[in-house]
Amino acid sequence: MKLAIASGKGGTGKTTIATNLAVTLADKGNIVQLLDCDVEEPNCHIFLKPEIAKVAPVTVSIPKVIESKCTGCGVCADVCEFNAIAVIKGTVLIFPELCHSCGACTLFCPENAFSEVPREIGSIEEGTAYGIGFVHGLLNIGELMSPAVIRGVKKAGGDPDILIIDSPPGTSCPVIEAIKDADFILLVTEPTPFGLNDLELAVGMVRELHVPFAVAINRSDVGNEEVKEYCRREGIDVVLEIPDDRRIAEAYSKGEMVIHAIPEYHGTFDACWTRMTDLHETAIRAERQPETATEW
Amino acid sequence: MKIAITATDSSLDDQVEARFGRAPYYLFVDTDTMEYEAVQNPNVAAGGGAGIQSAQLMSDRGVRHVLTGNCGPNAFRVFSAAGIQVIVGVNGTARRVVEQFKAGAFTASDQPNVADHFGMGGGRGMGMGRNRRS
Numbered sequence: 377m378k379l380a381i382a383s384g385k386g387g388t389g390k391t392t393i394a395t396n397l398a399v400t401l402a403d404k405g406n407i408v409q410l411l412d413c414d415v416e417e418p419n420c421h422i423f424l425k426p427e428i429a430k431v432a433p434v435t436v437s438i439p440k441v442i443e444s445k446c447t448g449c450g451v452c453a454d455v456c457e458f459n460a461i462a463v464i465k466g467t468v469l470i471f472p473e474l475c476h477s478c479g480a481c482t483l484f485c486p487e488n489a490f491s492e493v494p495r496e497i498g499s500i501e502e503g504t505a506y507g508i509g510f511v512h513g514l515l516n517i518g519e520l521m522s523p524a525v526i527r528g529v530k531k532a533g534g535d536p537d538i539l540i541i542d543s544p545p546g547t548s549c550p551v552i553e554a555i556k557d558a559d560f561i562l563l564v565t566e567p568t569p570f571g572l573n574d575l576e577l578a579v580g581m582v583r584e585l586h587v588p589f590a591v592a593i594n595r596s597d598v599g600n601e602e603v604k605e606y607c608r609r610e611g612i613d614v615v616l617e618i619p620d621d622r623r624i625a626e627a628y629s630k631g632e633m634v635i636h637a638i639p640e641y642h643g644t645f646d647a648c649w650t651r652m653t654d655l656h657e658t659a660i661r662a663e664r665q666p667e668t669a670t671e672w
Numbered sequence: 673m674k675i676a677i678t679a680t681d682s683s684l685d686d687q688v689e690a691r692f693g694r695a696p697y698y699l700f701v702d703t704d705t706m707e708y709e710a711v712q713n714p715n716v717a718a719g720g721g722a723g724i725q726s727a728q729l730m731s732d733r734g735v736r737h738v739l740t741g742n743c744g745p746n747a748f749r750v751f752s753a754a755g756i757q758v759i760v761g762v763n764g765t766a767r768r769v770v771e772q773f774k775a776g777a778f779t780a781s782d783q784p785n786v787a788d789h790f791g792m793g794g795g796r797g798m799g800m801g802r803n804r805r806s
Contacts, residue, residue: 453728459721462728464753471746474721520720 377656378539380558382582384574386545388564389594389618390414392628393645394542395423396635400645401538402507409536412512413554414544415498415525421512422631426505434513434528435494436477436521441468445489452481452490473520498525500532506633509536523553530554547581555582560656561589562615567599572606579612588659590652592616613655616648673703675773676730677766678740682710684767690741691791693723699766700733703774723747723788730756737780739769742791748784760785 381394391414398410412420439452439461448466460474461481472495482490498515513529515522522544533539543554555561561582565575575591582589591607596617607614618624627637634641678695680687684706689695694716701708715722715729723743727750730738737757751758757780762769772778 459715459718459725462724462731462750462753464728464731464750465755467753469724469750469753471721471724471749474724474746 377537377653378541378557378559379652380541380543380555380561380587381564382543382551382555382561382578383545383564384547384576384578384581385565385571388545388566388571389592390545390564391419391423391542392594392618392624392634393562393564393592393616393648394540395420396633396641397645397649398508398538398540399424399506399633400635400642401649403642404646406538407509407536408507408538408540409509409511409533410540410542411529411533412510412542413526413529413550414542415513415515415522415529416544416550418512418514420510420542421505423633424505424508424510425631426501426503426510428501428503430502432500432502432528432532433496434498434500434525435496436475436524437479437492438472438475438477438495439470439481439490440493441470442489442491445487447487447489449486451484451486455480455484473518476521477524497521498528500525500528502532509534522550526550526553547577551581552585555587556585558587560652560659561585561587562592562652563589564592564594565603566594567596567601567603569600569602571599572603575603576606579610588656590615590655592618592648594618595620613651615651615655616644618644673737674700674733674735675703675737675739675770676700676733676735677762677769678738679710679766682712684708684770685765688739688741688762688764688766688769690763692738692740692743692747693718693726694791695726695740698726698729700735701766701770703770706770721746724750727751727754727756730754737773739773739778742786743781743784744786744788744790745784746788748781 381390398408402408412418450463453461453463458476460471462469497519502511511532513525515525544550563578565571590613598620623638677699678689679697679699680689698711699708715725723746727747731754739759739762743758759778760781
């Protein structure tokens, strides 16, 4: 089972849930791996304190002009969707940090005047913590191409019983890259107008991906009832509610795992997992149903 | 001589726009005749690289000097390659700025005066990198 933990709004508790769920499931004897795909601001390691055993660079391909072949025609600048190329007085200027490695310049160049060279934009670190496998990615400062680093993190992941992906917040390309091939998505929110607004965006995104999902409400006893009402109206299951517990905030402020500081939360995360696996199985059965019907 | 000024709107009596790459208008002015053409900036809403594209536009139009408020490193690199002189820190109405230019009141900048994405507004707060298409 590949579970992605995402949220429209930042700071709702994705990492808290991802790390505590991962260790809870490992404590029960599962082989668990956690991939921190928030490569712009990874923070699972603060709580897991993993021993890093392997570090590898992430590179992307950027174009390089073969000047003896270039006629300065400007086709490359015209086809670049990302404004990463300018052709001035017959000279091609490339702006590597804007390049999305799409390859259009190389493909469309009538003179075959491009070669591609690697450029390092980040790194992947792998290790272990509390009995789980751990991978995270680090996008270098000033770089924009986080999806490439996220792909690197996911490639470094193995094939455990349970794979948990901690996604970046929002609904943009890096999030899609992190969650698109998940078996199930848990959307974390909080019971506030901001939480609801961004949850609605996230639900729209996840429905587009056709991945079964459920909602977790953090600090569920503050704010208002609108998130719950929305979920009821939309037929979305709320599989986890974490109260606004001062002890959690204290553990968090010290970089401690909730389940280590307050062991009673083991049960909370375990119950959430059971509900998600049930929903996942139901979703799979529902998907198979029409095929059975056509056979008849 | 042909120069370009970044402007908030389409006439010489409008104010100079501080941002280069995302200026609403470029005024292409012939300093000998004071005839000018206002061109709406096609790169205002570019996801990235607005300065590069706008600088390319200046080069394609044969501009010799660009007068603006701020110029970042990417646009500056294009200007250098194109041999275009950039004058930064300019403000007031476009007409007054052209007069000042003709009177020799300005010296061209030899380096960018702001960092990249300076003109994208609101500073680079949390979430800045997350909403863009990448």
